[in-house]
Amino acid sequence: MFKEAIIDGLWKQNPGTIQLLGLCPTLAITTSVINGLSLGLATMFVMIIANSSISPIRKFVPDEIRVPIFILVIAALVTVVDLTIHAFAEPLYKALGIFIPLIVTNCIVLARVESFASKNPALPSFYDGLFMGLGLCLVLIILGGTREFLGQGTLFSGFDLVFGQSLSNISINFFDQYSGFLLAILPPGAFLGLAFLIALFNWIDQK
Amino acid sequence: MNNFINKNKIVGRTVLVMIIFGIIFSTILEFVHNKTNPIILKSEAEAKERLLLQVISKELYNNDLIDSFIKIKPNPILKNKEDIKCYIAKKNNKVTAVIIETRAPNGYSGEIKILVGIDIKGYILGTRVIKHQETPGLGDYIDIAKSDWINIFTYSSLKNTSKIEWAVQKDQGKFDYVSGATITARAVVSAINKALNFFEKNKLEMGIDV
Numbered sequence: 001m002f003k004e005a006i007i008d009g010l011w012k013q014n015p016g017t018i019q020l021l022g023l024c025p026t027l028a029i030t031t032s033v034i035n036g037l038s039l040g041l042a043t044m045f046v047m048i049i050a051n052s053s054i055s056p057i058r059k060f061v062p063d064e065i066r067v068p069i070f071i072l073v074i075a076a077l078v079t080v081v082d083l084t085i086h087a088f089a090e091p092l093y094k095a096l097g098i099f100i101p102l103i104v105t106n107c108i109v110l111a112r113v114e115s116f117a118s119k120n121p122a123l124p125s126f127y128d129g130l131f132m133g134l135g136l137c138l139v140l141i142i143l144g145g146t147r148e149f150l151g152q153g154t155l156f157s158g159f160d161l162v163f164g165q166s167l168s169n170i171s172i173n174f175f176d177q178y179s180g181f182l183l184a185i186l187p188p189g190a191f192l193g194l195a196f197l198i199a200l201f202n203w204i205d206q207k
Numbered sequence: 208m209n210n211f212i213n214k215n216k217i218v219g220r221t222v223l224v225m226i227i228f229g230i231i232f233s234t235i236l237e238f239v240h241n242k243t244n245p246i247i248l249k250s251e252a253e254a255k256e257r258l259l260l261q262v263i264s265k266e267l268y269n270n271d272l273i274d275s276f277i278k279i280k281p282n283p284i285l286k287n288k289e290d291i292k293c294y295i296a297k298k299n300n301k302v303t304a305v306i307i308e309t310r311a312p313n314g315y316s317g318e319i320k321i322l323v324g325i326d327i328k329g330y331i332l333g334t335r336v337i338k339h340q341e342t343p344g345l346g347d348y349i350d351i352a353k354s355d356w357i358n359i360f361t362y363s364s365l366k367n368t369s370k371i372e373w374a375v376q377k378d379q380g381k382f383d384y385v386s387g388a389t390i391t392a393r394a395v396v397s398a399i400n401k402a403l404n405f406f407e408k409n410k411l412e413m414g415i416d417v
Contacts, residue, residue, distance in 0.1 A: 028343075035343060059222065062217075062220050069225065080235065087241065088246070090254075094352070098343060182387065185345070
């Protein structure tokens with residue numbers, strides 16, 4: 001059960017490259033490693049709490065109105081996370097900004113709740129949320145890294161804004177004079193990057 | 208007939224469940240909002256104090272800047288829908304600068320709040336975006352945390368920059384912008400220009416006699 005969740009989440013059913021769900025924030029946010037990582041972690045967190053809180057109440061939810069109720073629960077949870085971070089972790093909130101409210105619109109959360117948590121007990125649902133979230137997070141990091149490297153010639157820039165000043169040295173600058181490759185940063189770059197990533201995944205899968 | 212009653216039963220049950228879930232989660236939200244709102248408001252006020260210090264320097268005033276403001280009513284120059292604040296910086300009871308908290312209504316995703324610090328001669332001392340929802344990684348370069356673009360307005364005025372030049376370079380103006388996020392820059396430039404125009408027309412009311 002645990003093993004299955006890992007394999008499904010990270011590879012066989014990876015939300016970013018196989019299920020292709022939640023593409024809107026995936027494509028919009030992944031302009032750098034830190035952006036991808038931040039959105040990935042926030043989404044993973046919401047997926048875990050959404051899965052584990054809906055699974056125990058699944059018996060009380062009538063089939064006809066399960067989707068509106070799931071959306072209600074997810075939206076409420078995301079708002080709670082949003083307000084809590086805003087109140088108690090102001091710097092983190094400033095750095096994540098619009099990412100957290102964006103998670104409500106991410107259909108991967110609803111998809112996992114609907115296809116997994118509404119049919120399974122709490123513990124497997126927790127694993128499912130954890131590893132599906134982790135799978136998405138990894139895709140976001142790889143995509144963000146590729147676009148950041150091509151677009152700005154850097155990697156890991158801006159980590160200090162989210163994780164504190166101690167990490168300000170982690171940023172790597174590859175070229176001294178790099179004018180930037182704008183296409184990689186703009187939305188088409190996201191589509192192209194994701195296409196190459198999916199192709200790579202499929203290629204590895206076929207071997 | 209039986210079928211009808213059955214159907215009504217299902218409708219009644221689903222409505223009831225929906226209502227119960229609605230009540231539970233709005234109660235949770237209300238509770239969290241009540242707990243967090245005072246903290247959020249307080250930290251926003253503190254952040255603003257720090258921001259005011261970024262648009263004008265500390266030597267320019269010795270009054271209680273946060274509390275000495277006038278409210279600007281909706282007017283045709285700023286086109287503001289609500290009252291906005293204008294802070295008056297005074298040194299030894301003489302006005303040295305004003306800070307207008309203006310709004311650009313036409314950002315790429317909603318309103319952008321900008322602080323514009325203006326000295327008594329109408330030159331910009333500093334500008335800062337204090338609230339925006341522009342696209343992360345694209346339009347958010349107007350935020351000082353992401354880039355120092357916003358500093359290009361410093362020392363600009365209506366005198367040294369003509370009406371046509373008060374625009375982004377794409378529109379034959381003088382101000383730089385990041386391509387792909389022109390709308391954001393356009394909104395900011397126009398809002399700052401409006402703030403300067405408002406200042407010129409109303410400086411007597413702000414206590415500046417030139």
